[in-house]
Amino acid sequence: MKHKLRYPVTLIIVILLLALFFYRLPYYIEKPGMAHELESIVKVQGGYDDKGKLMLTTVQLGKANIYDYLLAKVKKYDEIVSVNQIKDKNQTDEEYNVYQLYLMESSKHNAIQMAYKKANKPYHFIYKGVYVLDVYPKMPAAKVFKPGDRIIRVDNHTFTSSEQFIHYIAEKRAGDKVRVGYIRNNEEKTDEITLASFKDAGGKVGMGIGLVDDRELISKPKVSFQTNSIGGPSAGLMFSLEIYNQLTKQDITKGYSIAGTGTIDPDGKVGRIGGIDKKVVAADKEGAEIFFAPNDDITPEMKKAVPKIKTNYQEALATAKDIGTKMKIVPVKTFDDALSYLEKLPQKNR
Missing domain, CATH: 2.30.42.10 (PDZ domain)
Known part of the structure; x- marks a missing residue:
């Protein structure tokens, strides 16, 4: 009799475990994503090759099930966030996704404008x-x-x-x-x-x-992107560096693996982004040697709202120290700051 009951009980347990896996809690989990080499994502027609690599970094975001939630409680760089921290309470999932893709398109436009102006190339x-x-x-x-x-x-x-x-x-x-x-x-x-x-x-x-x-x-030469489902504006700085590098004969990577993050505006100002600690972890896992972090200004209003707020650069430095990486964290306020740093780098011998 006990033998006959074993299988129904086991089946019930399996069903319950599966139910817990598919049931979504009213939270999201943010965790370190990937560092993607930009040469395979951004293509300038007839562009120059590089010896090193420039990489964008991502944060992985997903709705939480019970297992994700419990893991995030113990994993240092997995963060539990409420729905209202991710999107406006009146915003539908569809509107949120459309908005993120729009921000990505704007980021591409800004990056092209910045890089083409710097390289003296036409666009309209x-x-x-x-x-x-x-x-x-x-x-x-x-x-x-x-x-x-x-x-x-x-x-x-x-x-x-x-x-x-x-x-x-x-x-x-x-x-x-x-x-x-x-x-x-x-x-x-x-x-x-x-x-x-x-x-x-x-x-x-x-x-x-x-x-x-x-x-x-419309730019000449033409630029194409393969960003797939990547959304948001935080790849702007790295897009602009990759585009500029393909437009100009001199290889600004000089053989190094370079990651980073930050928004970019058409005039080259680098802006603050979220989840930079997770992006530092992602870049380190990919073997990046240099990481560009926005050295943003903290306004009195921001300080009043969040008394312990730090700049992206300060957050990135703290994370780098915590994980024991040898990766160099470089503060940047503008596109020119990043370009100037790269121009002063010695050529890497491989």
């Missing part, structure tokens, strides 16, 4: 339409648009900027109808929208979308 933008970042619940757009749609015309009018689009809609009244042409998944669609007033916005009228310009950057 083509305006493609209004990019829908998010859709406000209970507004007319919620019945028509999805995050990631691109609006290309309204009432047969085309625009050369989002400002023109906003001005056209602002002249309408609540209850007016507009016919909108837009593109979703490379398919053109047309719909009619009845405009409405925003609550608590002084009678302002609109569709109910969060928007930005959708622009295509």
Whole structure:
């Protein structure tokens, strides 16, 4: 009899264990990701090769199950974060993912602008339409648009900027109808929208979308990226260095393995990012010898909100010391800071 009962009990235990694995808790787990060699991700047409390598670093982020949660309690660089720490409470998962991909595209544009200006190469933008970042619940757009749609015309009018689009809609009244042409998944669609007033916005009228310009950057030579599902803006600095290195004959890597992180703006300013401790761990595992860390300014407002806040550079230094890496942590405020450091490096003998 005991023998007959053993298998049903075992099956129940297996089912329970599987259920615990697939059941998602209301938390995310952040952990060290990967250091990806940029030569396989960024390609400048006819670009020069390098002897070393430049790498972007990532943080792995996933919804927590019970096993991830318990492991994160004991693993030093695995961090448990609430949903509200990752995205706005009113933001859907779809809107969050679209926004992260938009930040990545903006990061690419900024990196190209910075590198091409530094290398004296030409580029320009083509305006493609209004990019829908998010859709406000209970507004007319919620019945028509999805995050990631691109609006290309309204009432047969085309625009050369989002400002023109906003001005056209602002002249309408609540209850007016507009016919909108837009593109979703490379398919053109047309719909009619009845405009409405925003609550608590002084009678302002609109569709109910969060928007930005959708622009295509045309550069000569052409740059292509294979970022797949990598999102966010934190690869900007390393993108700009890789693009510049492929544009110019002199190899700025000089044979070294160089990782780093930080946003980049079109004028070359390097910005603060999250999870730098995890990125230092990822870079060290990949054998990086140099790591660029944003040496960002801490404002009084930031200090008041988080009294123990540190710069990204200070966080990176502390992590490097903690894990005992020989990797050199280099503070940078601008693209030129990173480039100047690399130009002064002696050529590495392999």
